[in-house]
Amino acid sequence: MKKYLLTALIAVSSPSFSQETDSLMRSLSADSSQTPVIATFKSSRLILSQTTTMVRKGDLDFKVVHRFGDIAGSEGGSETFWGLDNSSDIYLNLEYGISDRINVAFGRSKFEQLLDLQLKYALLQQATGGSPVAISLAGKAGFTPYEVTTRVFDDFGNRFSYLTQAIISRKFSSNFSLQTAPTLLFRNVVASGGDEETLFALGVAGRYKFSKRFGIVADYYHVFSSYRDDNPNIDYSSPLGLGVEIETGGHVFTLIFVNSKAIVENNFIPNTTSSWADGQYRFGFTISRMFTLGKSKSKPTNQY
């Protein structure tokens, strides 16, 4: 018995050098700090939704977003080359990273000629060993600069709308990310009686990557509005989009089909009347190009 004990003790008390080095390495490189989860989404925009993904400090994201005309239904078909002859909305947007956590964006839509200015703040970052979700807060002011003939929008002040939302995302795996965005839209004046000036909407969007640079995206908004649910004259629909996302170095392309004509929340939350069931869905795309400003490119070095 004693002999066994002795053998065991010797075995324990004199580990090989390699094991000793290994365990020392383990103790030295044990990382107690949290590691932030990155690249929850490839871009700050999916189809309808904005994401928790931020434009990094000093970077400028230029986006061109396009929505064509109805593919089917009364306005679609071969006569309009399945909608490609028309554009229901065109949106140009510049988003700049003031810091890694604060982004400012300016955009212009064809739809209602809406101008919008937005601030987005990354409140919380998802991290392994830390928060399970990321939260970004966005506030957007929209303004339609041109008078329209309905008389109620003649006044300058009547043409403002304000959007505020909390975007909550989680990257479940390197392939799968999901987010939801409780949203409030406030319009200074609405066109018809009974329409709510303050609308609550909930966005749900997700991405599943099939390869490192290719994935499918889905995006949905539900607007909680009794005016819209019970309206006998206008059939309102919930915006729903499906598509693919492709990343090529500095660009992210999104190729999608969606029923809503408008691109910006201030337009599509109150005004989506086109329906998938009636063939009123369209092709659309987003091109996002990231520019690095303010920092010099990594310069070639001769230190080798």
Next chain:
Amino acid sequence: MKSIVLVILLMFSYKSFSEDAAKFFISKSIKTTIFSEAPLENIEATSRTGVAILNTETREIQFNIPIRSFDFAKKKMQEHFNENYMESDKHPNARFKGKINQAIDLSVSGNYNVSVTGDLEVHGVKQKRTISGSIKVAPGSVAISSKFDVRCADHNISIPRLVFRNIAETIRVTVSGSFTPYNPTQS
């Protein structure tokens, strides 16, 4: 009874052995630079938080470089590096475990040109490599430096045809750092 004495003696000898302050030299601030020259733009990134251990008795040397610690001028590039190429969520560290081939006495001050043979693990793929470098021994400190090439294909790092013009297939790696004696009671 005899064996108990023997056990105690063994334990004692082992204890004093491991307390030998000069046995391990460590560094927690290894500087690692990766560089590649490509037609469109050069890619350069630096990590300054690599951990390394040198066992002066066995001449073993180990490196552990966190992939996430590489800092790029272009943050989007840094994201692609982690997300698309290195998959740092699955393979968070690059490692090297090897042994100095030359029978140099690391307790004697001087500059030594050495080669180290061992396993280089990048992107979860191990490659047997012999890498040359230099070691500078001074009283109470050891400094190392080395440069070598890593072929992306050797470590299953795939570069899609769509972006291959942007990224070289071979990455030049430079590693340097100074080590101090490891004192277990201090850490």
